[in-house]
Each structure stands twice: as structure tokens, then as C-alpha cells.
Amino acid sequence: MSATIEARIxxxxxxxxxxxxxxxxxxxxxxLDVVTFIQRKLDPTLSYRFACRVGMCGSCAMxxxxxxxxxxxxxxxxxxxxxxTVEPLANLPRIKDLAVDMAxxxxxxxxxxxxxxxxxxxxxxxxxxxxESEARRQADAGIECIGCAVCYSACDxxxxxxDYLGPAALNRAWTxxxxxxxxxxxxxLSAVAGDAGCxxxxxxQSCREHCPKSLNPTASIAGLxxxxxxxxxKGGA
Amino acid sequence: MNFRARAETIAWGAQRASAAVLGVCVLVHLAxxxxxxxxxxxxxxxxxRTRGSAALALFYGLFVVAxxxxxxxxxxxxxxxxxxxxxxxxDLAAAAVAVFLVWFGWRAVGGLFG
Numbered sequence: 001m002s003a004t005i006e007a008r009i010x011x012x013x014x015x016x017x018x019x020x021x022x023x024x025x026x027x028x029x030x031x032l033d034v035v036t037f038i039q040r041k042l043d044p045t046l047s048y049r050f051a052c053r054v055g056m057c058g059s060c061a062m063x064x065x066x067x068x069x070x071x072x073x074x075x076x077x078x079x080x081x082x083x084x085t086v087e088p089l090a091n092l093p094r095i096k097d098l099a100v101d102m103a104x105x106x107x108x109x110x111x112x113x114x115x116x117x118x119x120x121x122x123x124x125x126x127x128x129x130x131x132e133s134e135a136r137r138q139a140d141a142g143i144e145c146i147g148c149a150v151c152y153s154a155c156d157x158x159x160x161x162x163d164y165l166g167p168a169a170l171n172r173a174w175t176x177x178x179x180x181x182x183x184x185x186x187x188x189l190s191a192v193a194g195d196a197g198c199x200x201x202x203x204x205q206s207c208r209e210h211c212p213k214s215l216n217p218t219a220s221i222a223g224l225x226x227x228x229x230x231x232x233x234k235g236g237a
Numbered sequence: 238m239n240f241r242a243r244a245e246t247i248a249w250g251a252q253r254a255s256a257a258v259l260g261v262c263v264l265v266h267l268a269x270x271x272x273x274x275x276x277x278x279x280x281x282x283x284x285x286r287t288r289g290s291a292a293l294a295l296f297y298g299l300f301v302v303a304x305x306x307x308x309x310x311x312x313x314x315x316x317x318x319x320x321x322x323x324x325x326x327x328d329l330a331a332a333a334v335a336v337f338l339v340w341f342g343w344r345a346v347g348g349l350f351g
Contacts, residue, residue: 160318186238193242195323199249200314225249231238232246 001025005076006083007034009046013094018085019043031064031071031079035086035098048098055212058148062098063087068153070212089153091162105149105166112169113191116176119183127181139178142171142220144213151207151217163196167207167217170198174220177227189228198224248310255307262300287349294350301342309334 005025008018021038032050039046050060055073062071065085076084092100120127129136151167158164173192176182192198198221207217238246273286287293309331316322316330 157318161321190239190242193238193246195241195245195317197242197245199245200317225246228238228242228246229250232243232250 001077001081005029005034007038008083008085009035009038009098010087010094011046011097013096016094016097020083025076029076031062031069031074031076031084031086032060034076034084035062035071046098047096056146058146061089061148061150061153061212063089063153068150068210070148070150073212089149091153091155091158092149100149102149104162105152105168106147108165108169109147109172111191112165112173112197113176113184113188114169114172115184116179117182117184117187119181129180133180135178135180138223139175142175142215142217145171145215146213148212150210150212154206154210156204156206157200157202161196161200164200165192165197167201167221170201170224171215171217171220174223177224186231189224189231192224193228193232198228201225248313251306252310255303255310258299258303259307262296262303265296266300284349288351290350294346297346297350298343301339301346305335305338305342308338 003025005023007021007023009021010016011019021042023034023037023042026033032053035046035048036050039048048060048062050072051057053060053072055070058070060071061068063069063086064071064074065079068089071086086098088094088098088100092102092105095101145168147168149168151171152158155164155167158166170192173188176188177185182188201218201221203218203222205216205218208215208219211217273283312334313327313331316327
């Protein structure tokens with residue numbers, strides 16, 4: 001391994017170009033460490049986004065060597081000895097350098113009925129949800145999403161149809177479909193089963209392949225397809 | 238569930254169900270061809286075997302129905318994703334393709350089995 005990393009970093013917004021920096025190679029160095037070194041030591045005008053640095057907040061996702069990744073948990077040593085190329089996430093508007101506008105991504109969570117709608121009256125006792133129940137296990141499988149937008153960036157369907165709700169928003173909707181306390185299922189299934197919703201998914205599983213939390217949004221979307229088909233058949237939600 | 242969501246869901250279900258039917262139909266069709274032509278076959282011999290066969294007419298009638306459901310829905314998806322075409326005009330165009338396939342498919346079935 002060479003003593004330095006040749007880091008090609010995207011500069012500018014939608015129009016821009018790559019700028020190359022030479023960064024000292026260190027042990028256990030992450031891509032976020034490289035970007036932070038550049039911003040603190042070489043060019044303080046570099047814009048990027050991060051918060052926790054330990055894979056919990058989902059704010060540092062970027063495109064690294066052509067693949068969307070969480071940069072705080074991506075070790076440079078595992079990417080090989082070649083140049084390191086870092087760009088903003090695909091499928092989202094570029095603001096400046098490595099920062100994208102996340103608003104379209106989270107707006108779709110709202111459009112997909114991603115808000116919990118309590119069915120119990122205020123002041124009601126705690127709901128009892130059996131940990132081993134099928135619904136609870138289905139919800140558990142998707143609940144650890146950190147909202148990093150890696151799946152959204154990796155999804156071909158989002159690039160073909162900008163209105164497509166995307167894997168993360170549909171995964172969120174699926175966790176709520178399986179929440180026995182929720183009272184907003186009819187509106188939610190209407191929201192996710194439209195022409196830019198779950199039925200548009202081709203099950204290519206790019207979201208599953210790239211998810212840093214090893215979740216399977218494709219399976220969640222398949223669950224929504226089945227749930228909406230049952231609802232359409234019965235004539236309700 | 239609102240009307241649009243129900244319509245999209247039924248269209249998705251219809252395409253999956255028609256794909257399952259088509260899978261079986263294509264296999265039976267290919268097996269029939271391989272069996273029928275093993276010693277060579279003329280058009281007259283084909284018509285001799287197919288005319289008056291209610292079972293074959295029913296099978297190929299089902300084949301035509303499955304194609305007429307599956308293909309327009311697939312073309313509708315391709316038009317959406319490739320050209321960004323949406324809305325009622327696209328649905329009408331897909332329905333026109335379905336009518337076209339049913340009409341000409343059943344004409345062919347009628348010609349072979351009638």
C-alpha cells in the first residue's frame with residue numbers, strides 16, 4: 001500500500017468537477033476520515049454532511065468508487081490501492097460538493113404514510129404486542145433503517161421514475177402495516193399502491209445489496225404488494 | 238383503498254397471474270411442437286389435427302387471453318419507465334393493445350380449430 005491516498009472529490013453542485021487531493025494513509029482509516037482530513041487540513045471550503053461517525057445517524061452516505069456507501073463505516077484499506085473517488089449520492093439534488101438535498105427522500109416517507117397513526121384513545125393503557133407474533137417479527141425485520149438514503153441512491157427505478165417512492169419509504173410503510181397499534185392502514189395502502197408505489201418495484205434487490213444495515217427493503221415491498229392485493233380483493237384495507 | 242390504488246393493485250395481480258398461466262402454456266406449446274414435428278409436418282397435417290379439437294381450441298384460447306392481459310400491462314410499465322408516459326391516455330393505449338391481441342389471437346385460434 002502507498003503512503004498516501006489519491007482522493008478524487010466532487011466539487012460544485014449539479015455542474016462541477018473532480019478535484020484531487022493527496023491524503024496520508026493511516027491505520028483503520030475510513031472514507032469519512034479522508035474527507036474530514038481534506039476539510040480540516042487541505043481545503044476548509046469542502047462541504048459534506050456527518051454527525052455520529054459510528055453508523056447510527058445515517059447522515060454521511062456518499063458515492064464511493066461508484067457505489068453508495070456509509071462513509072463512516074467504510075474502511076479505505078478494503079477498497080484497494082487505487083484512487084479513491086467520492087461523489088454525492090445519486091438520485092438526489094446536489095447542493096454543494098458532497099452534500100445532497102435530502103428533502104425529496106424524506107418527503108416520500110410522508111407520502112408513503114410513514115407517520116404512525118394511533119388507533120387507541122389518548123390515555124389508553126399500553127398495547128400488548130407479542131414479540132414472537134408474525135406481525136411483530138415482520139416489523140422487526142425492517143425497523144432498524146437509519147434513513148441514510150443509500151438504497152434510494154442505488155435504486156434504478158428511482159432514476160427512471162423520480163416519483164417512485166423508493167425502498168426506504170416503502171420499508172417504513174411496511175413496518176407500520178405490521179404495527180397492530182396503527183389505525184391508518186387504509187390511507188397507507190392507498191398511498192403505497194399507486195402508480196409510483198410498491199407495484200412498480202422490479203425486485204432487482206439493489207436496495208438489499210447496498211443497505212449498510214443489511215436490511216431487505218425488497219422483501220418489505222413484496223409484503224406491501226401482498227397486503228395491497230388482499231385489501232383490493234376484500235374491498236377494504 | 239382508493240380507486241387508483243385498487244386499479245394498480247389489480248393490474249399487478251393480473252400480470253403476475255397471467256405470467257403463471259403463460260409459463261405453463263409456453264411449455265405445453267413447445268412440447269406439443271417438438272412432439273408433432275418429430276417426423277416432419279405439413280400445413281395440411283397440422284390443420285387435420287387441430288380442426289374440431291375442442292381441447293386444443295380451449296388451450297390456445299386461454300393462451301391468447303393470458304397474452305392479452307400480460308403484454309399490454311408490461312408495455313404500459315415500459316412506456317412509463319422509458320418515456321415517462323403516464324395517465325389515462327396510456328391506460329387507453331394499453332387497453333387498445335389488449336383488444337388488438339384478443340381480436341387477432343382469437344381469429345388465429347378460429348382459423349386453426351374452427
